[in-house]
Amino acid sequence: MEWLRSAACVGEDPELFFPVGTSGPALRDAANAKRVCARCRVTAACLAFALDSPPTSGVWGGTDEEERAELLRTARDDVRRRTSV
Template structure:
């Protein structure tokens, strides 16, 4: 997934949520308990939904900017987002 770091839309307007492919899915899928066993299958399934989501970039940026630690956001797991956020924060510091 390519992050451009350039916002063309205000992600905090929440309009992106109207495009969310997960709007009608079971929220539990996106917030599995733990990172092993059944949770691995849930995370994979949630990521499959994200792959077809028009709001994936804005969702991920929102999750990084608001430090969403739990669940699948923008096609990323908690662990993946933790690593991405360090890069995202470094970029923000350089840009300001």
């Protein structure tokens, strides 16, 4: 996890990236965390880590838990389609 040292989130409040709940302040925190991710140069490595380490809560690589679950579902569906042909 050498990439973590270069992450834009270094020095940010960790609680920002782990919002509690699914509405109100939690949505605001998740959006703010994603803004930090948007200016990060190691977002791809961070996202890969989160996708390879499920379940991982919080915002990683500019995505929340639901977004990563959808990415994983889509990838599984793509593999199934390719292998069933």
